[in-house]
Amino acid sequence: MTDPRNPLAALPAVDPSDAAALEARHQLIVGLLGAYADAELPAETVSQLDAHLVGCASCRRELAVHHAVRRRLAAEPPAAAEPALQRRIRAAIAAMPVPAPSPAPAIPGWRRHAVALAAGAVVVAALVAATFLATPELPWRRATEVHVALPVTPVGSDALLGDVLADYRRIAALDLPGRARDLDAVRAAVPFPVEPLRVPELRLLAAWTADIGGEPAAALAYRWDEHVVVQYLVAEARFFGSPTVRARVAAHGALAARQDGTELVAWPTASAGSLLVGDLPAARLATIWTAQRVAERGAGGAH
Amino acid sequence: MPQTADWPHPDAYARFDALVLPHLDRMLAFARRRTDSTADAEDVLQETCVRAWQGFAELRDQAQARAWLYRILRTVLVDAYEKLGRRRRLVSITRLEDAHEELVGGDADALFDEVVARLSSEAVHAALGELPEDFAAAVELHDIDGFKYHEIADILAIPIGTVMSRISRGRRLLAGAMTAHRPRTGELGTVSRVAGATGGRRPPRGRGGGAPR
Numbered sequence: 001m002t003d004p005r006n007p008l009a010a011l012p013a014v015d016p017s018d019a020a021a022l023e024a025r026h027q028l029i030v031g032l033l034g035a036y037a038d039a040e041l042p043a044e045t046v047s048q049l050d051a052h053l054v055g056c057a058s059c060r061r062e063l064a065v066h067h068a069v070r071r072r073l074a075a076e077p078p079a080a081a082e083p084a085l086q087r088r089i090r091a092a093i094a095a096m097p098v099p100a101p102s103p104a105p106a107i108p109g110w111r112r113h114a115v116a117l118a119a120g121a122v123v124v125a126a127l128v129a130a131t132f133l134a135t136p137e138l139p140w141r142r143a144t145e146v147h148v149a150l151p152v153t154p155v156g157s158d159a160l161l162g163d164v165l166a167d168y169r170r171i172a173a174l175d176l177p178g179r180a181r182d183l184d185a186v187r188a189a190v191p192f193p194v195e196p197l198r199v200p201e202l203r204l205l206a207a208w209t210a211d212i213g214g215e216p217a218a219a220l221a222y223r224w225d226e227h228v229v230v231q232y233l234v235a236e237a238r239f240f241g242s243p244t245v246r247a248r249v250a251a252h253g254a255l256a257a258r259q260d261g262t263e264l265v266a267w268p269t270a271s272a273g274s275l276l277v278g279d280l281p282a283a284r285l286a287t288i289w290t291a292q293r294v295a296e297r298g299a300g301g302a303h
Numbered sequence: 304m305p306q307t308a309d310w311p312h313p314d315a316y317a318r319f320d321a322l323v324l325p326h327l328d329r330m331l332a333f334a335r336r337r338t339d340s341t342a343d344a345e346d347v348l349q350e351t352c353v354r355a356w357q358g359f360a361e362l363r364d365q366a367q368a369r370a371w372l373y374r375i376l377r378t379v380l381v382d383a384y385e386k387l388g389r390r391r392r393l394v395s396i397t398r399l400e401d402a403h404e405e406l407v408g409g410d411a412d413a414l415f416d417e418v419v420a421r422l423s424s425e426a427v428h429a430a431l432g433e434l435p436e437d438f439a440a441a442v443e444l445h446d447i448d449g450f451k452y453h454e455i456a457d458i459l460a461i462p463i464g465t466v467m468s469r470i471s472r473g474r475r476l477l478a479g480a481m482t483a484h485r486p487r488t489g490e491l492g493t494v495s496r497v498a499g500a501t502g503g504r505r506p507p508r509g510r511g512g513g514a515p516r
Contacts, residue, residue, distance in 0.1 A: 065403070085331075
Protein backbone atom coordinates (compact mmCIF):
# COMPACT_ATOMS: atom_id res chain seq x y z
CA MET A 1 0.00 0.00 0.00
CA THR A 2 1.28 3.48 -0.86
CA ASP A 3 2.47 5.64 2.02
CA PRO A 4 0.07 8.61 1.91
CA ARG A 5 2.99 10.86 2.76
CA ASN A 6 4.98 9.59 -0.20
CA PRO A 7 2.64 9.19 -3.17
CA LEU A 8 5.47 10.03 -5.55
CA ALA A 9 6.96 6.64 -4.85
CA ALA A 10 4.07 5.01 -6.65
CA LEU A 11 4.60 7.02 -9.83
CA PRO A 12 6.56 5.54 -12.69
CA ALA A 13 9.55 7.49 -13.97
CA VAL A 14 8.33 10.45 -16.01
CA ASP A 15 9.49 11.03 -19.55
CA PRO A 16 10.51 14.71 -19.74
CA SER A 17 8.83 14.96 -23.11
CA ASP A 18 5.50 13.68 -21.79
CA ALA A 19 3.73 16.91 -20.89
CA ALA A 20 0.65 15.18 -19.52
CA ALA A 21 2.71 13.01 -17.17
CA LEU A 22 4.69 16.04 -16.05
CA GLU A 23 1.50 17.94 -15.31
CA ALA A 24 0.10 14.99 -13.35
CA ARG A 25 3.28 14.85 -11.30
CA HIS A 26 3.14 18.63 -10.78
CA GLN A 27 -0.44 18.43 -9.51
CA LEU A 28 0.50 15.63 -7.16
CA ILE A 29 3.33 17.73 -5.78
CA VAL A 30 1.06 20.74 -5.35
CA GLY A 31 -1.04 18.61 -3.01
CA LEU A 32 2.03 17.79 -0.94
CA LEU A 33 3.29 21.33 -0.48
CA GLY A 34 1.32 21.88 2.71
CA ALA A 35 2.90 18.85 4.35
CA TYR A 36 6.27 19.93 2.91
CA ALA A 37 5.91 23.32 4.57
CA ASP A 38 4.99 21.59 7.82
CA ALA A 39 7.95 19.18 7.72
CA GLU A 40 5.56 16.24 7.77
CA LEU A 41 6.99 14.38 4.77
CA PRO A 42 9.57 11.61 4.78
CA ALA A 43 13.09 12.56 3.68
CA GLU A 44 12.77 10.80 0.33
CA THR A 45 9.69 12.81 -0.61
CA VAL A 46 11.30 16.01 0.61
CA SER A 47 14.23 15.43 -1.71
CA GLN A 48 11.91 14.91 -4.64
CA LEU A 49 10.03 18.10 -3.85
CA ASP A 50 13.26 20.02 -3.39
CA ALA A 51 14.28 19.01 -6.90
CA HIS A 52 10.87 19.97 -8.34
CA LEU A 53 10.81 23.32 -6.61
CA VAL A 54 14.10 24.39 -8.21
CA GLY A 55 12.49 24.41 -11.61
CA CYS A 56 8.84 25.25 -10.80
CA ALA A 57 8.03 28.89 -10.05
CA SER A 58 4.35 28.09 -9.60
CA CYS A 59 5.10 25.63 -6.80
CA ARG A 60 7.47 28.09 -5.18
CA ARG A 61 4.68 30.66 -5.10
CA GLU A 62 2.30 28.02 -3.77
CA LEU A 63 4.78 27.17 -1.05
CA ALA A 64 5.14 30.84 -0.17
CA VAL A 65 1.38 31.03 0.29
CA HIS A 66 1.47 28.08 2.67
CA HIS A 67 4.22 29.71 4.71
CA ALA A 68 2.44 33.07 4.79
CA VAL A 69 -0.89 31.62 5.90
CA ARG A 70 0.76 29.41 8.45
CA ARG A 71 2.79 32.29 9.93
CA ARG A 72 -0.28 34.47 10.21
CA LEU A 73 -2.38 31.81 11.90
CA ALA A 74 0.43 30.97 14.31
CA ALA A 75 0.33 34.59 15.46
CA GLU A 76 -3.34 34.35 16.44
CA PRO A 77 -3.62 35.04 20.17
CA PRO A 78 -5.55 32.57 22.31
CA ALA A 79 -8.75 33.71 23.94
CA ALA A 80 -8.52 34.36 27.65
CA ALA A 81 -10.50 31.96 29.79
CA GLU A 82 -11.53 34.32 32.59
CA PRO A 83 -11.13 33.26 36.22
CA ALA A 84 -14.92 33.27 36.55
CA LEU A 85 -15.12 30.66 33.79
CA GLN A 86 -12.51 28.55 35.49
CA ARG A 87 -14.44 28.78 38.78
CA ARG A 88 -17.62 27.83 36.98
CA ILE A 89 -15.96 24.80 35.41
CA ARG A 90 -14.46 23.74 38.72
CA ALA A 91 -17.81 24.11 40.44
CA ALA A 92 -19.49 22.03 37.74
CA ILE A 93 -16.94 19.29 38.20
CA ALA A 94 -17.06 19.47 41.98
CA ALA A 95 -20.77 18.83 41.83
CA MET A 96 -20.25 15.59 39.96
CA PRO A 97 -19.24 12.22 41.29
CA VAL A 98 -15.69 11.09 40.81
CA PRO A 99 -15.75 9.14 37.56
CA ALA A 100 -15.37 5.41 37.80
CA PRO A 101 -13.05 3.62 35.42
CA SER A 102 -14.15 0.77 33.22
CA PRO A 103 -13.08 -2.62 34.52
CA ALA A 104 -9.30 -2.79 34.45
CA PRO A 105 -7.31 -5.90 33.68
CA ALA A 106 -6.32 -7.81 36.76
CA ILE A 107 -2.83 -7.15 38.01
CA PRO A 108 -1.02 -8.56 41.04
CA GLY A 109 -2.33 -6.98 44.17
CA TRP A 110 -5.21 -5.34 42.36
CA ARG A 111 -7.90 -6.56 44.67
CA ARG A 112 -6.05 -5.50 47.76
CA HIS A 113 -5.50 -1.99 46.44
CA ALA A 114 -8.97 -1.78 44.98
CA VAL A 115 -10.63 -2.30 48.34
CA ALA A 116 -8.74 0.57 49.89
CA LEU A 117 -9.26 2.82 46.91
CA ALA A 118 -12.92 1.98 46.66
CA ALA A 119 -13.30 3.07 50.26
CA GLY A 120 -11.64 6.34 49.34
CA ALA A 121 -13.98 6.70 46.40
CA VAL A 122 -16.95 6.30 48.69
CA VAL A 123 -15.68 9.09 50.91
CA VAL A 124 -15.14 11.42 47.98
CA ALA A 125 -18.45 10.45 46.43
CA ALA A 126 -20.18 11.10 49.75
CA LEU A 127 -18.91 14.66 49.64
CA VAL A 128 -20.74 15.20 46.41
CA ALA A 129 -23.59 12.83 47.07
CA ALA A 130 -27.07 14.02 46.28
CA THR A 131 -25.61 16.89 44.34
CA PHE A 132 -26.21 16.56 40.69
CA LEU A 133 -26.34 18.92 37.83
CA ALA A 134 -29.46 19.77 35.93
CA THR A 135 -27.77 18.14 32.97
CA PRO A 136 -30.45 18.63 30.32
CA GLU A 137 -29.86 22.37 30.41
CA LEU A 138 -26.20 22.30 31.30
CA PRO A 139 -24.50 23.11 28.04
CA TRP A 140 -26.37 26.30 27.40
CA ARG A 141 -26.85 27.67 30.88
CA ARG A 142 -25.96 31.32 31.28
CA ALA A 143 -25.56 31.58 35.02
CA THR A 144 -22.13 31.27 36.53
CA GLU A 145 -23.56 29.06 39.22
CA VAL A 146 -23.83 25.33 39.31
CA HIS A 147 -27.41 24.56 40.15
CA VAL A 148 -27.80 21.59 42.37
CA ALA A 149 -30.87 19.70 43.37
CA LEU A 150 -31.42 18.72 46.98
CA PRO A 151 -34.75 17.38 48.13
CA VAL A 152 -36.48 20.19 50.01
CA THR A 153 -37.63 19.19 53.47
CA PRO A 154 -40.59 20.80 55.23
CA VAL A 155 -39.41 22.40 58.45
CA GLY A 156 -42.26 20.87 60.41
CA SER A 157 -41.52 20.65 64.10
CA ASP A 158 -37.73 20.63 63.78
CA ALA A 159 -36.55 23.01 66.51
CA LEU A 160 -33.21 24.01 64.99
CA LEU A 161 -34.59 24.81 61.56
CA GLY A 162 -37.61 26.57 63.02
CA ASP A 163 -35.47 28.70 65.35
CA VAL A 164 -33.07 29.72 62.58
CA LEU A 165 -35.86 30.66 60.19
CA ALA A 166 -37.65 32.60 62.90
CA ASP A 167 -34.51 34.56 63.70
CA TYR A 168 -33.92 35.26 60.03
CA ARG A 169 -37.45 36.61 59.60
CA ARG A 170 -37.01 38.75 62.69
CA ILE A 171 -33.81 40.41 61.52
CA ALA A 172 -35.06 40.66 57.91
CA ALA A 173 -37.47 43.32 59.13
CA LEU A 174 -34.72 45.31 60.88
CA ASP A 175 -31.44 46.98 60.04
CA LEU A 176 -28.66 44.42 60.07
CA PRO A 177 -27.62 44.03 63.72
CA GLY A 178 -23.86 44.19 63.15
CA ARG A 179 -21.12 45.22 60.79
CA ALA A 180 -18.42 43.26 59.04
CA ARG A 181 -15.78 44.57 61.39
CA ASP A 182 -17.61 42.97 64.31
CA LEU A 183 -16.42 39.56 63.16
CA ASP A 184 -13.67 39.32 65.78
CA ALA A 185 -16.14 40.09 68.55
CA VAL A 186 -18.44 37.36 67.23
CA ARG A 187 -15.58 34.90 67.13
CA ALA A 188 -14.85 35.63 70.77
CA ALA A 189 -18.47 35.09 71.74
CA VAL A 190 -19.06 31.60 70.37
CA PRO A 191 -17.34 28.35 71.35
CA PHE A 192 -16.50 27.23 67.80
CA PRO A 193 -14.45 28.65 64.90
CA VAL A 194 -16.17 31.25 62.72
CA GLU A 195 -14.86 31.57 59.20
CA PRO A 196 -16.79 33.52 56.56
CA LEU A 197 -17.63 31.76 53.34
CA ARG A 198 -14.89 32.00 50.73
CA VAL A 199 -17.07 32.15 47.66
CA PRO A 200 -15.73 35.06 45.58
CA GLU A 201 -19.19 36.31 44.63
CA LEU A 202 -20.13 36.83 48.30
CA ARG A 203 -19.21 39.96 50.24
CA LEU A 204 -19.47 39.98 54.02
CA LEU A 205 -21.76 42.79 55.17
CA ALA A 206 -22.24 42.16 58.84
CA ALA A 207 -21.58 39.76 61.69
CA TRP A 208 -23.37 39.43 65.00
CA THR A 209 -24.26 36.85 67.60
CA ALA A 210 -27.70 35.33 67.68
CA ASP A 211 -29.66 33.26 70.14
CA ILE A 212 -30.81 30.05 68.50
CA GLY A 213 -32.90 27.99 70.87
CA GLY A 214 -31.09 29.39 73.90
CA GLU A 215 -27.58 28.73 72.54
CA PRO A 216 -25.16 31.24 71.02
CA ALA A 217 -24.78 31.22 67.27
CA ALA A 218 -22.78 33.35 64.87
CA ALA A 219 -24.73 35.14 62.17
CA LEU A 220 -22.97 36.44 59.06
CA ALA A 221 -24.79 38.45 56.41
CA TYR A 222 -23.44 38.51 52.87
CA ARG A 223 -24.33 40.43 49.81
CA TRP A 224 -24.76 38.14 46.78
CA ASP A 225 -25.51 40.19 43.68
CA GLU A 226 -28.76 41.96 44.55
CA HIS A 227 -29.61 39.59 47.42
CA VAL A 228 -28.64 39.36 51.06
CA VAL A 229 -28.21 35.92 52.55
CA VAL A 230 -27.51 35.09 56.17
CA GLN A 231 -25.36 32.25 57.40
CA TYR A 232 -25.93 30.92 60.89
CA LEU A 233 -23.13 28.93 62.45
CA VAL A 234 -24.17 26.78 65.35
CA ALA A 235 -22.32 24.35 67.59
CA GLU A 236 -21.77 20.91 66.14
CA ALA A 237 -23.79 19.25 68.91
CA ARG A 238 -26.72 21.57 68.27
CA PHE A 239 -26.51 20.99 64.53
CA PHE A 240 -26.45 17.24 64.68
CA GLY A 241 -28.93 17.24 67.53
CA SER A 242 -31.62 17.77 64.92
CA PRO A 243 -32.88 14.41 63.63
CA THR A 244 -33.92 16.00 60.33
CA VAL A 245 -30.43 17.40 59.82
CA ARG A 246 -28.80 14.13 60.75
CA ALA A 247 -30.86 12.15 58.29
CA ARG A 248 -30.52 14.55 55.37
CA VAL A 249 -26.82 15.21 55.81
CA ALA A 250 -26.14 11.50 56.05
CA ALA A 251 -28.10 10.88 52.86
CA HIS A 252 -27.17 13.91 50.76
CA GLY A 253 -24.30 15.76 52.41
CA ALA A 254 -26.57 18.75 53.00
CA LEU A 255 -30.15 19.65 53.74
CA ALA A 256 -32.57 21.99 52.02
CA ALA A 257 -35.68 23.23 53.81
CA ARG A 258 -38.49 25.69 53.15
CA GLN A 259 -41.04 27.50 55.29
CA ASP A 260 -43.35 30.32 54.22
CA GLY A 261 -41.26 31.37 51.25
CA THR A 262 -37.97 31.39 53.11
CA GLU A 263 -35.53 28.65 52.28
CA LEU A 264 -32.31 27.41 53.75
CA VAL A 265 -29.50 25.04 52.98
CA ALA A 266 -27.54 23.48 55.84
CA TRP A 267 -24.31 21.56 55.84
CA PRO A 268 -21.68 20.59 58.38
CA THR A 269 -18.42 22.50 58.51
CA ALA A 270 -15.21 21.17 60.02
CA SER A 271 -16.35 21.84 63.57
CA ALA A 272 -19.77 23.48 63.47
CA GLY A 273 -22.99 23.51 61.54
CA SER A 274 -23.78 26.05 58.81
CA LEU A 275 -27.30 27.12 57.87
CA LEU A 276 -27.58 29.53 54.97
CA VAL A 277 -30.90 31.37 54.75
CA GLY A 278 -32.36 33.68 52.15
CA ASP A 279 -35.43 34.60 50.20
CA LEU A 280 -34.16 32.51 47.33
CA PRO A 281 -34.85 29.01 46.11
CA ALA A 282 -32.86 26.41 47.99
CA ALA A 283 -31.35 25.30 44.67
CA ARG A 284 -29.66 28.69 44.35
CA LEU A 285 -28.53 28.70 47.95
CA ALA A 286 -27.07 25.26 47.37
CA THR A 287 -24.81 26.68 44.69
CA ILE A 288 -23.04 28.57 47.46
CA TRP A 289 -22.53 25.34 49.34
CA THR A 290 -21.03 23.82 46.20
CA ALA A 291 -18.81 26.81 45.50
CA GLN A 292 -17.63 26.85 49.12
CA ARG A 293 -16.49 23.25 48.82
CA VAL A 294 -14.55 24.16 45.71
CA ALA A 295 -12.97 27.13 47.47
CA GLU A 296 -12.03 25.02 50.47
CA ARG A 297 -10.47 22.41 48.26
CA GLY A 298 -8.52 25.12 46.41
CA ALA A 299 -7.29 26.59 49.67
CA GLY A 300 -6.21 23.13 50.71
CA GLY A 301 -4.04 22.86 47.61
CA ALA A 302 -5.83 19.87 46.19
CA HIS A 303 -7.86 21.74 43.63
CA MET B 304 1.77 7.87 32.28
CA PRO B 305 -0.92 5.28 31.82
CA GLN B 306 -3.56 4.98 34.48
CA THR B 307 -4.57 1.56 35.60
CA ALA B 308 -6.14 0.26 38.76
CA ASP B 309 -4.86 3.11 40.93
CA TRP B 310 -7.98 5.12 40.17
CA PRO B 311 -9.48 7.12 41.77
CA HIS B 312 -6.27 8.84 42.64
CA PRO B 313 -6.55 10.91 45.82
CA ASP B 314 -5.60 14.09 43.99
CA ALA B 315 -7.72 13.40 40.92
CA TYR B 316 -9.00 16.98 40.93
CA ALA B 317 -5.49 18.38 40.99
CA ARG B 318 -4.42 16.09 38.17
CA PHE B 319 -7.45 17.04 36.14
CA ASP B 320 -6.64 20.71 36.72
CA ALA B 321 -3.05 20.21 35.66
CA LEU B 322 -4.05 18.41 32.47
CA VAL B 323 -6.98 20.57 31.44
CA LEU B 324 -6.56 24.13 32.65
CA PRO B 325 -3.44 24.93 30.59
CA HIS B 326 -5.45 24.31 27.43
CA LEU B 327 -8.56 26.31 28.26
CA ASP B 328 -7.44 29.47 26.46
CA ARG B 329 -6.73 27.74 23.16
CA MET B 330 -9.83 25.60 23.38
CA LEU B 331 -11.94 28.65 24.13
CA ALA B 332 -10.54 30.35 21.03
CA PHE B 333 -11.26 27.27 18.93
CA ALA B 334 -14.82 27.18 20.24
CA ARG B 335 -15.23 30.94 19.85
CA ARG B 336 -14.45 30.70 16.14
CA ARG B 337 -17.32 28.25 15.85
CA THR B 338 -19.97 29.94 17.93
CA ASP B 339 -21.84 33.19 17.73
CA SER B 340 -20.78 34.62 21.07
CA THR B 341 -18.24 34.29 23.83
CA ALA B 342 -21.01 33.10 26.14
CA ASP B 343 -21.82 30.23 23.78
CA ALA B 344 -18.14 29.35 23.50
CA GLU B 345 -17.82 29.33 27.30
CA ASP B 346 -20.83 27.05 27.58
CA VAL B 347 -19.23 24.70 25.06
CA LEU B 348 -16.00 24.75 27.01
CA GLN B 349 -17.76 24.01 30.30
CA GLU B 350 -19.59 21.09 28.75
CA THR B 351 -16.33 19.85 27.26
CA CYS B 352 -14.70 19.89 30.69
CA VAL B 353 -17.66 18.15 32.28
CA ARG B 354 -17.53 15.37 29.69
CA ALA B 355 -13.77 15.16 30.08
CA TRP B 356 -14.18 14.73 33.83
CA GLN B 357 -16.78 12.04 33.29
CA GLY B 358 -14.33 10.18 31.08
CA PHE B 359 -11.19 11.12 32.97
CA ALA B 360 -10.68 7.65 34.38
CA GLU B 361 -10.54 6.31 30.83
CA LEU B 362 -7.67 8.56 29.79
CA ARG B 363 -4.91 6.00 29.62
CA ASP B 364 -2.08 8.13 28.31
CA GLN B 365 -1.91 11.55 29.86
CA ALA B 366 0.57 12.65 27.20
CA GLN B 367 -2.42 12.51 24.85
CA ALA B 368 -4.60 14.66 27.08
CA ARG B 369 -4.63 17.68 24.80
CA ALA B 370 -5.68 15.76 21.71
CA TRP B 371 -8.23 13.89 23.85
CA LEU B 372 -9.69 17.21 25.04
CA TYR B 373 -9.97 18.56 21.52
CA ARG B 374 -11.69 15.39 20.42
CA ILE B 375 -14.30 15.96 23.12
CA LEU B 376 -14.51 19.63 22.22
CA ARG B 377 -15.26 18.73 18.61
CA THR B 378 -18.03 16.39 19.72
CA VAL B 379 -19.58 19.05 21.92
CA LEU B 380 -19.42 21.55 19.07
CA VAL B 381 -21.14 19.13 16.72
CA ASP B 382 -23.87 18.69 19.33
CA ALA B 383 -24.10 22.45 19.64
CA TYR B 384 -24.55 22.87 15.92
CA GLU B 385 -27.40 20.39 16.02
CA LYS B 386 -28.96 21.89 19.13
CA LEU B 387 -28.81 25.50 18.04
CA GLY B 388 -29.12 24.99 14.33
CA ARG B 389 -25.90 26.87 13.71
CA ARG B 390 -24.17 26.34 10.44
CA ARG B 391 -21.14 28.00 9.02
CA ARG B 392 -21.88 30.48 6.31
CA LEU B 393 -19.79 29.31 3.45
CA VAL B 394 -18.79 31.02 0.29
CA SER B 395 -18.31 29.24 -2.96
CA ILE B 396 -15.26 27.01 -2.94
CA THR B 397 -14.89 27.71 -6.62
CA ARG B 398 -14.60 31.42 -5.92
CA LEU B 399 -11.98 30.82 -3.24
CA GLU B 400 -10.04 28.54 -5.54
CA ASP B 401 -10.22 31.08 -8.34
CA ALA B 402 -8.88 33.75 -6.02
CA HIS B 403 -6.08 31.44 -4.95
CA GLU B 404 -5.20 30.51 -8.52
CA GLU B 405 -4.98 34.13 -9.49
CA LEU B 406 -2.83 34.75 -6.46
CA VAL B 407 -0.23 32.10 -7.28
CA GLY B 408 -0.52 32.66 -11.01
CA GLY B 409 1.02 36.12 -10.79
CA ASP B 410 3.86 37.82 -8.97
CA ALA B 411 1.93 38.65 -5.84
CA ASP B 412 3.45 36.16 -3.43
CA ALA B 413 5.68 38.69 -1.66
CA LEU B 414 2.82 41.17 -1.47
CA PHE B 415 0.47 38.47 -0.22
CA ASP B 416 2.82 37.70 2.64
CA GLU B 417 2.71 41.34 3.65
CA VAL B 418 -1.05 41.59 3.32
CA VAL B 419 -1.69 38.44 5.32
CA ALA B 420 0.63 39.56 8.07
CA ARG B 421 -1.38 42.76 8.43
CA LEU B 422 -4.77 41.09 8.63
CA SER B 423 -6.66 41.71 11.85
CA SER B 424 -7.85 38.81 13.96
CA GLU B 425 -11.40 39.66 12.97
CA ALA B 426 -10.48 39.38 9.30
CA VAL B 427 -8.68 36.09 9.88
CA HIS B 428 -11.67 34.70 11.74
CA ALA B 429 -14.01 35.88 9.02
CA ALA B 430 -11.85 34.22 6.38
CA LEU B 431 -11.72 30.98 8.36
CA GLY B 432 -15.47 31.15 8.74
CA GLU B 433 -15.86 30.99 4.97
CA LEU B 434 -14.15 27.62 4.75
CA PRO B 435 -15.98 24.33 5.06
CA GLU B 436 -15.54 23.08 8.61
CA ASP B 437 -13.54 20.02 7.58
CA PHE B 438 -10.84 22.18 6.01
CA ALA B 439 -10.93 24.92 8.61
CA ALA B 440 -10.63 22.49 11.52
CA ALA B 441 -7.61 20.73 10.05
CA VAL B 442 -5.83 24.00 9.25
CA GLU B 443 -6.59 25.56 12.63
CA LEU B 444 -5.59 22.49 14.61
CA HIS B 445 -2.21 22.57 12.92
CA ASP B 446 -1.43 26.23 12.40
CA ILE B 447 -3.08 27.77 15.47
CA ASP B 448 -3.22 24.96 18.01
CA GLY B 449 0.05 23.35 17.04
CA PHE B 450 -0.99 19.72 16.60
CA LYS B 451 1.02 17.35 14.46
CA TYR B 452 -0.63 15.58 11.56
CA HIS B 453 -0.97 12.26 13.37
CA GLU B 454 -2.66 14.02 16.30
CA ILE B 455 -5.09 15.77 13.96
CA ALA B 456 -5.88 12.43 12.38
CA ASP B 457 -6.73 11.18 15.85
CA ILE B 458 -8.82 14.20 16.80
CA LEU B 459 -10.79 14.25 13.56
CA ALA B 460 -10.88 10.46 13.20
CA ILE B 461 -9.59 10.57 9.64
CA PRO B 462 -6.59 8.98 7.90
CA ILE B 463 -3.36 10.96 7.89
CA GLY B 464 -3.49 11.25 4.11
CA THR B 465 -6.81 13.04 4.48
CA VAL B 466 -5.24 15.37 7.03
CA MET B 467 -2.55 16.22 4.51
CA SER B 468 -4.99 16.98 1.73
CA ARG B 469 -7.33 18.97 3.99
CA ILE B 470 -4.54 21.16 5.30
CA SER B 471 -3.05 21.68 1.88
CA ARG B 472 -6.33 22.54 0.24
CA GLY B 473 -7.63 24.35 3.29
CA ARG B 474 -4.70 26.76 3.26
CA ARG B 475 -5.19 27.42 -0.42
CA LEU B 476 -8.85 28.20 0.13
CA LEU B 477 -7.98 30.31 3.11
CA ALA B 478 -5.48 32.28 1.06
CA GLY B 479 -8.28 33.04 -1.37
CA ALA B 480 -10.58 34.08 1.46
CA MET B 481 -7.89 36.21 3.07
CA THR B 482 -7.40 38.27 -0.05
CA ALA B 483 -11.04 39.22 0.19
CA HIS B 484 -10.56 40.38 3.78
CA ARG B 485 -7.45 42.45 3.13
CA PRO B 486 -7.14 45.92 4.63
CA ARG B 487 -8.60 48.55 2.34
CA THR B 488 -5.55 50.72 1.83
CA GLY B 489 -5.61 51.02 -1.92
CA GLU B 490 -1.92 50.20 -2.11
CA LEU B 491 -2.04 46.51 -2.56
CA GLY B 492 -1.59 46.26 -6.32
CA THR B 493 -1.99 42.76 -7.57
CA VAL B 494 -3.59 41.48 -4.41
CA SER B 495 -6.32 44.10 -4.74
CA ARG B 496 -7.00 42.76 -8.18
CA VAL B 497 -7.19 39.23 -6.85
CA ALA B 498 -9.57 40.35 -4.14
CA GLY B 499 -11.77 41.93 -6.75
CA ALA B 500 -12.17 38.53 -8.31
CA THR B 501 -13.72 37.19 -5.13
CA GLY B 502 -16.25 39.95 -4.77
CA GLY B 503 -14.42 41.96 -2.11
CA ARG B 504 -14.64 41.90 1.67
CA ARG B 505 -17.49 40.01 3.22
CA PRO B 506 -18.99 40.59 6.63
CA PRO B 507 -17.88 38.16 9.33
CA ARG B 508 -19.63 34.86 9.72
CA GLY B 509 -22.63 34.94 11.95
CA ARG B 510 -23.60 38.48 11.14
CA GLY B 511 -25.44 37.84 7.95
CA GLY B 512 -22.37 37.83 5.76
CA GLY B 513 -21.01 35.43 3.21
CA ALA B 514 -22.54 34.37 -0.01
CA PRO B 515 -24.31 31.05 -0.12
CA ARG B 516 -22.57 28.17 -1.77
